[in-house]
Amino acid sequence: MIELKNIFKWVNQGANKTFLLRDINLTINEGELISIMGPSGSGKSTLLNVIGMLDGFDEGEYSFMGNSVKGLKEKQRSQLYKEHIGFVFQAYHLIDELTVFENIETPLLYQDMKSSERKALVADVLDRFNIVGKKDLFPTQLSGGQQQLVGIARALIGKPKLLLADEPTGNLNSKQGEEIMELFKKLNKEDGVTIIQVTHSEKNAEYGSRIINLLDGRIEK
């Protein structure tokens, strides 16, 4: 599904190049649950952003589901987001002015789906995540764990094949974190969603089928 070959990414600091990613070679197949670990500044988030096409890279090749990512237009990229990728963030990034229901519904709006279909899909997800009772509340009225649940629900509503999660439990207490991880596991097993998560916690990483350790932008073997 994802193939990274000799990926380099750097920033110029004066005359020196500071490498964020060095020679990353990585293949991820459909159905994997991968945890990316490493100390702060090791390039975990950068790698995830490159995989999610939120960030570019300077050298190497990246093909996503058979398409070369380099030189994708905005339209093609947003098409990929819509069809295949869901994002989950540490800071949830819900739209404060929208209710839970509306937040989850928003991605579908960009896919030109009929209202009735949208309603059905959102209702489904709400049901699955046990947040039906919260559907008319605003993000600020929810706890962190609940907000992250909504964030995940939003990421999943478009039925993506790939879920990218940047420290999804970083802002949550351990019990909430555990619930989220259980959810990921379930999604991975039952729905076959490929999940890549960045995490600090050994315990959370254990949920994955594979752990990738990064140090100074390099994959540790």
Added chain:
Amino acid sequence: MLKNYLIVAWRNLMRNKVFSFINIFGLSLGITSCIFISLYILEEISYDKHWKNADAIIKINWEETGNGITDPYAVSAFGTGPSLKRNFPEVEEFLRIMPANNLTVSYNNKYFNENKNYFVDSTFFNVFNYELLYGDSKNCLREPNSIVISEAMAAKFFGKNNPLGLILKYPKNSYKVTGVIKETQQKSHLSPNALLRINYSDKEIIEQQEGWLWINTYTYLKLRTPLDAVAFDEKLKIWAKKTLEPVLKKENVGYKIELKSKVVSQVHFDNYHADEFEKSDKSNVYFFGLISFFILLIACFNYMNLSTAKATKRAKEVGMRKVIGALRKEIIFQFLGESFIISLISFIFSLALLVIFIPAFNALTSKNIIFLNILADFNFWAISLLIILFISFIGGSYPAFYLSNFKPIHILKGNLNLFKSPILFRKIKFRQLLVVAQFAISIIIIIVTILIYDQLKLLKNKDLGFNKDQVLVLRMPGLDSLGNTKVSSLKNELLLSPLIKKFSTANQIIGVEGNILFRTKDKGQMGQSSLNVNSGDYEYLDLLGVKFVEGRNFSKQITGDGNNFIINEAAAKFLQLKNPLSAELGWDEQHLGKIIGVVKDFNYNSLHTKIDPLVLALRNSVGLYALIKLSSDNVKQSVDLITEKWKVFFPQNPISYFFMDEGFNKQYSRDDVMLIIFVCFAGLTILISCLGLFGLASYSTEQRTKEIGIRKIIGASVTNIIKLISIDFLFLILVAIIIASPIAYFFIKSWLQNFAYKTEISFWAFLLAGILTICTAFLTVFYIALKAAFTNPIKNLRTE
């Protein structure tokens, strides 16, 4: 999708009530003033455009050039129209208008003094296709002694009845009503109250037929094709050569006459000819248009400013939307849509403001705008839509085009990233720029307002060289043959009372009676010059308190003064008379009179113009006015007395009077209106700017709560905090003052070109405007600073 946008827009509005209020209130004010000014401009440019074949209706103006001086007239010789029609096949029709004001008109026992009586040719309605309520426009002016009156005049004399066939009595003649003009909303420089057919067999009229040097008629032509001014003026030149030059030669007149054509829709803006029917300044139209644009812009700046303030928050939303698949154009659409909604809401509020302010607007501009009529007007909606789209675009442009361009990664990686990026640095500068621009515009308008006020004060208080105080001016109705004796009886009666000091009659009070070609003889040398002339009786100059430099006033004791003249200093200088009292002056070479006196220059015209040469002649008949100098401050008693005596001698003529000083100040009424409009503009711009400043200050203070908390804990006093918050904003105002001052200076300098007597552009006006603005701005920010300074620091820090 649209619903999603609407929801976000609406909840954003409701969540930030203060910001929303500032935005919407500011925009509503901007829209309202913009609509008002648009209505004003639309009406101004609509003058005389509605006539059938309007671009083929022209007016003939007349220019006399001699000694390098050009005197332009809006009137021409009586025979001009017919002669042009005879000579040029492209002239389909000619029309002459001779207006007369203050004529006493009667029907049964009703007497009114009527203005705007136009003596016209029978062709009037062929040229100006007024709609008639009664009568037939083709034939109604065919018969001599027919009159067509306005709907208003008909109502005054005849009520609601059909007046056709009834007889109205004018001073010299009686007229049969043959038509009533329907009242119209269409604007024209003509606004006839009554159209009276010129009596072609009248002796005076017959005399005028060939009098090419006697100009008193407004001449209009209807051409067969739209006017090509250059080509037609060329033809007029040929005509003048053929028709006028022989006459000028024969009369030994040293000036040249040129005719100029002007399409009728431009007559309304004709400022060049002092004797034009009605004057309006075209530069005002451009000028107010510009100002309303700026007011709107200032309101838009508020909107932009507050949206940049909220940018960090909205940026997160943009990033998130992009990550879930939104395209840039969809984001642009969303933000523009949002500003569209805001401007739409503002527009609805401005409709309410319109209803509230229409009466004041009408009073100020002497227009007659009715709200319901506006709503039915296509132009109004077109303009409103334009304004709304303008605001939507300008106001929404920042978030729409700027925020939408962010890479989601920059926004979503962490909240703080945006603050550290150079982008924010640019944005702060941008915001400051907007504030500076807003206040610069406000300050310009304030400075200009102060200086206009200064100038008007100067005009009204300047020593004019004569005494206009406590002079009551009676307008004389058209008098019959007994009029002169009646007036002198009235004079004698009034002078018996201690309330009345002096009584005089004259033909012109403010301005000049005419400009006439005079023959001069100095040291045996003959010469000729066109000079302004005014005339009055023996007491005229005495009553005005005009001072003599040399010579004497007209005197009853000396015979032959009726043929003599008095000139002003300017005339003596203009005619280069070393010893004026030895020179001679006259209408024609055979009958020269003596110059018996030279008076000190006095401002007989408005102070827009400098004092031109003037000849004063003695009148032996009553003119258009009687001047009465009152002796005490008891104005009411005096007026009662005059009214009472007037009724005795002129029972059939309603009294009509004004006070000379008021009449003089009336010349500046357009300038007064300009001042009021400027005061309104200045108030508006400063209000809207301060609204924006308030919003911005409250936002930036909110951003700095933590900083303020920490500063307080380490010992900052309330004063320190207030200073900390205010200083940034006051600095911006200072920059605005520096930018605004030269612009205001140049503007006011060019405005003052309209006046011969100019106020000094004083440093104080700038200082005052600066202080005023700084105080207002400081008060605005002060409240917010105070609130921040008194908040318990622990509270601030805990919320972080």
